[in-house]
Amino acid sequence: MNTKRTELKVSAIRNGTVIDHIPSENVFQVFKILNLDNTSRQVYFGTNLDSKKYGKKGIIKISNKYFENEEISKIAIVAPTATIIEIKDYDVTKKGKVTLPENINNIVKCFNPKCVTNHQNVPTSFRVIEDHKGKMKLLCKYCEKTMGQENIEFL
Amino acid sequence: MIKIKNRSLVSITDYTKDEILRILDIAEGFEEDQRQKILRDYVIATLFFEPSTRTRLSFESAVQYLGGSIVGFASPDVTSVTKGETLKDTILTVSNYSDLIVMRNPMDGSARYASEVSPVPIINAGDGANQHPTQCLLDLYSIRKTQGSLDNIHIAMVGDLKYGRTVHSLVQALSLWNTTFHFVSPESLKMPSSVKTWVKKAGLEYHQYTDFMEVMPKADILYMTRIQGERFPDPLEYEKVKNAYVLDNSMLETSKDNLRILHPLPRVNELNEDVDGNPKAYYFQQAKNGVYVRQALIAAILGLK
Ligand SMILES: [Zn+2]
Numbered sequence: 001m002n003t004k005r006t007e008l009k010v011s012a013i014r015n016g017t018v019i020d021h022i023p024s025e026n027v028f029q030v031f032k033i034l035n036l037d038n039t040s041r042q043v044y045f046g047t048n049l050d051s052k053k054y055g056k057k058g059i060i061k062i063s064n065k066y067f068e069n070e071e072i073s074k075i076a077i078v079a080p081t082a083t084i085i086e087i088k089d090y091d092v093t094k095k096g097k098v099t100l101p102e103n104i105n106n107i108v109k110c111f112n113p114k115c116v117t118n119h120q121n122v123p124t125s126f127r128v129i130e131d132h133k134g135k136m137k138l139l140c141k142y143c144e145k146t147m148g149q150e151n152i153e154f155l
Numbered sequence: 156m157i158k159i160k161n162r163s164l165v166s167i168t169d170y171t172k173d174e175i176l177r178i179l180d181i182a183e184g185f186e187e188d189q190r191q192k193i194l195r196d197y198v199i200a201t202l203f204f205e206p207s208t209r210t211r212l213s214f215e216s217a218v219q220y221l222g223g224s225i226v227g228f229a230s231p232d233v234t235s236v237t238k239g240e241t242l243k244d245t246i247l248t249v250s251n252y253s254d255l256i257v258m259r260n261p262m263d264g265s266a267r268y269a270s271e272v273s274p275v276p277i278i279n280a281g282d283g284a285n286q287h288p289t290q291c292l293l294d295l296y297s298i299r300k301t302q303g304s305l306d307n308i309h310i311a312m313v314g315d316l317k318y319g320r321t322v323h324s325l326v327q328a329l330s331l332w333n334t335t336f337h338f339v340s341p342e343s344l345k346m347p348s349s350v351k352t353w354v355k356k357a358g359l360e361y362h363q364y365t366d367f368m369e370v371m372p373k374a375d376i377l378y379m380t381r382i383q384g385e386r387f388p389d390p391l392e393y394e395k396v397k398n399a400y401v402l403d404n405s406m407l408e409t410s411k412d413n414l415r416i417l418h419p420l421p422r423v424n425e426l427n428e429d430v431d432g433n434p435k436a437y438y439f440q441q442a443k444n445g446v447y448v449r450q451a452l453i454a455a456i457l458g459l460k
């Protein structure tokens with residue numbers, strides 16, 4: 001079983017959160033948006049693990065940390081396939097896929113350099129939409145430009 | 156439900172089909188009788204954070220025909236804007252002096268932001284590369300005027316379809332009617348896929364061409380745009396295409412009798428002057444229609460029509 005092999009490669013945690021099914025190439029982006037490079041908590045991660053569903057996947061385990069909705073929205077933007085698993089005393093207490101909110105307010109920067117949000121003190125606001133290929137895009141409420149995942153930069 | 160009174164107009168998609176038609180109907184009334192002094196007690200602000208003489212004159216002429224007064228500036232160099240005042244502060248200040256603000260600003264999205272902070276309605280007269288809804292309304296007015304209806308129109312859009320914001324808005328608006336689109340452009344300036352998706356979602360048809368002449372016998376409206384050299388990363392590429400989308404009078408031979416030529420103006424060289432004398436040339440009348448449409452919009456937003 002895949003899960004077993006994963007467990008072997010990335011140590012189990014007693015209490016905390018596992019972020020599973022992250023697209024391998026986005027593991028470090030998730031790391032960055034959750035500010036995990038500055039945490040004093042124990043963090044384990046793996047990339048290029050085998051996954052039945054996604055080919056290759058990444059996983060991050062953070063000890064003694066449970067995420068707020070806003071942080072989960074951030075994860076959903078860079079890793080829409082991710083699963084959040086909460087662990088208490090080695091048991092799974094909560095498990096669910098991340099969900100994208102309808103609107104993303106004041107979390108990401110507009111990629112359009114001419115956008116008013118990059119020149120005046122205006123909180124950004126985006127609507128989460130899908131393009132004709134079913135890919136997630138963010139539509140800026142102000143400049144009405146859409147940006148894909150590759151252009152996302154967090155504030 | 157028509158809700159125009161006291162509402163800002165930022166993007167043409169803010170309006171429903173019925174709201175667009177209401178503005179066009181009111182504009183027709185102003186074409187019949189332009190000098191109705193219904194704005195005598197009103198002050199309209201025109202804030203042009205970048206110069207656009209044509210648009211400003213059209214708005215100011217609309218206000219003057221209605222008997223209203225104007226305050227504002229034509230470019231930011233003589234105002235506090237250059238001293239670093241925020242857009243919000245300028246809008247909040249000017250809203251104390253006026254009943255409605257017409258704003259042009261080079262920042263994309265500035266009009267939406269202004270409409271959120273302003274206690275008086277805002278009319279977007281162009282926010283950077285984003286929207287210019289009164290241009291769109293006057294285009295719709297001109298199409299309806301010359302074709303009798305907005306239904307079942309074959310429109311050919313020619314030139315820079317990639318960066319031209321006027322054609323993007325016009326496609327969005329015309330998608331509310333049963334329109335067939337013909338997109339004529341060089342390979343490098345084709346209509347963006349987001350706009351084509353819009354057409355598809357509306358259940359409408361579009362066709363793409365690189366050969367200008369192919370579209371000539373099909374079109375009811377020929378919407379010409381400028382091709383700007385600075386859009387091309389490779390100057391050689393520009394040299395190749397710049398003359399392929401120039402309209403001259405002899406090319407109109409195969410066109411339909413009801414064809415009319417529109418252009419947002421100013422033109423560079425894409426419309427040969429020998430077209431001007433052809434009864435199918437409509438672009439100067441189109442600019443005139445802009446005044447009726449702006450009169451209608453201002454009157455409707457202030458609740459006077
Ligand atoms: Zn933006």
